[in-house]
Amino acid sequence: MDAAALVPCTMQVNGDARTCAITPATTLLEALRYTLGLTGSKQGCDKGDCGACTVLVDGVPTLSCLTLALACDGRAVTTVEGLADKGVPHPLQDAFDRTGGAQCGFCTPGMLMSAYALLQREAAPTRDEISHALSGNLCRCTGYTKILDAVELAAAELRERAK
Amino acid sequence: MLTLPAFAWSRPQSVEDALAVLAAHPGECLIVAGGTDAVPNLKHRLHEPRRLVHLGGIGELRGIRAGDAGLEVGALVTLTELASHPHVREHFPGVVTAAAHVASPQIRNMGTVGGNLCLDTRCTYYNQTFFWREALGFCLKKDGTRCHVVPQGKRCVAAHSSDVAPVWIALGAEVEIASRDADGAVSRRSIPVEAFFVGDGVHNNVLAPGELVTRVLVPGAAYGLRTSYRKLRPRAAIDFPMLSVAVAVRGDAARIEELRVVVSALGAKPRTLGGLDAIVAGRAHDAALAEAVGAVAHKQCHPLSNVPYDTDWRHDMVPVFVKRALADALGVPA
Known part of the structure; x- marks a missing residue:
């Protein structure tokens, strides 16, 4: 398909089939923010350094600023908007609030998605495992400590709920 | 905000289809897999292809298989x-160790073995926005005529920055390359990973336009070798190497x-050290x-100011x- 043509791209976004018309030179982040109106994922460095644009593609943490939207045609994308359940914050979101893990908040959507993917595969991660899982998400406010506290708190809450 | 330049799009479903697309648009294509190197470089206008060929649909390029002949x-x-x-x-x-030291978790989830081998070389004066490069009058590697690292230099010295490639070389691994002749016949050849790279920073591998890396092959003889990898980088969380060592x-x-x-x-x-x-x-x-x-390594290795860290210190760290x-x-303890 040629460079200027708008082509349809259908993704399962937060559980809903969403179709957008985009050019091939559209990143997943641009499709989410500017075509589908999902502005939770943040446009930070826009070149893969900061992690603020992290979303899950088929459950795997992915930098949406470096992902071409057409490469996600037919795939499942989860953004920070997909974490809350009918308006009730996810335990991770609640924990970030309670520990002060979000200050300016710009890195938070990416932090939440990396942390969410970690807790999906590991119910009781160690502090080192959390730190490692979040190592691709930069924060310039918190010094990270409160973010790590938040993930530990959310993990404990989720384990409690699973009992 | 860094936008992508306009490009046409192909998503072949087989190696044969991919080679056919490359042959149909000679000199116009950029091959993309994970996109973690190609996409930022496109945003910086370091590549200006008319067409992107996305490999994500080619199932045969996935998977790790261990057999009698070695690892594929x-x-x-x-x-x-x-x-x-x-x-x-x-x-x-x-x-x-090398694969786990590449960039960040998200980039490792996206970045591929083939892309890591074909990683573009990196330099302080190259991996910058168009605006930045234009202000300096560009450089040998892209759009310009002079090297800012070696001012009288005629050859680009941008740094090979793949973490895994040095370990593949130490293991004696080969890279399989698929190509298509003028009659449309597809063939594959394997060459040592060491021979895949050439000392030209503009294009530091032997891959010709229209060719595709399909597999890395580790020979059976590599089993039993003890391997390790060390990487010097500014931040442990995410950075390209300013020095890397595979043993x-x-x-x-x-x-x-x-x-x-x-x-x-x-x-x-x-660089493979000689005389060991x-x-x-x-x-x-x-x-x-x-x-x-260590003394042999210090004598044979000569860092340049192609990455933004002190050259003498990098040399001492070798x-x-x-x-x-x-x-x-x-x-054993170091």
Whole structure:
């Protein structure tokens, strides 16, 4: 398909089939923010350094600023908007609030998605495992400590709920 | 906000289809897999292709297979998959360490073995926005005529920055390349990973336009080698190497039979140290031996100011990292 043509791209976004018309030179982040109106994922460095644009593609943490939207045609994308359940914050979101893990908040959507993917595969991660899982998400406010506290708190809450 | 330039799009479903697309649009295509290197470079206008050929739909390029002939790693295997594969973890810890040290978790989830081999070379004066490069009058590697690293230099010295390639070289691995002749017949050839790279920072591998990396093949003879990888970088969380060292040893700390040391992130091509057998063959690992190997590395390796860190310091770190990597491979304290 040629460079200027708008082509349809259908993704399962937060559980809903969403179709957008985009050019091939559209990143997943641009499709989410500017075509589908999902502005939770943040446009930070826009070149893969900061992690603020992290979303899950088929459950795997992915930098949406470096992902071409057409490469996600037919795939499942989860953004920070997909974490809350009918308006009730996810335990991770609640924990970030309670520990002060979000200050300016710009890195938070990416932090939440990396942390969410970690807790999906590991119910009781160690502090080192959390730190490692979040190592691709930069924060310039918190010094990270409160973010790590938040993930530990959310993990404990989720384990409690699973009992 | 960094936008992409306009490009047409192809998403072939087989190697044959991909080669046909490349042949139909000669000189116009950029091959993309994970996109972690190509996409930022496109945003910086370092590549200006008319068409992107996305490999994500080619199932045959996925998967890791261990057989009698050795290990086959598909070009689309992600670095996360490589670093977590049980067979690779058991036999090739150096590969695991190198793959696990690439950038960040998200980039390892996206970045592929083939893309990591074909990673564009990097330089302080190249990996910048168009605006930045234009202000300096561009450089040899892209759009300009002079090198800002070696001002009188005629050859680009941008740094080879793949983490895994030095370990593949130390293991004697081969890379399989698919190509298509004028009649449309598809053929595949394998060459040593070491021979894949050339000392030209503008295009530091032998891949011709229209060719595709399909697999990495680790020979059966590589089983039993003890491998390790050490990387010097500014931040442990995410950074390209400013010095990287891969080691493969046959034997053990009590008696080293054979030693291969590959040092990279200095110039356009990884450097395999020469003359090591005379120092190590048949000897036990001790402080004197490590010093001797480190001294060879210091003499043969010459960092340039192609990455933004002190050149003399990087040079001094070469023997330090070689000694540490050797100790890692042998499982002894550095």
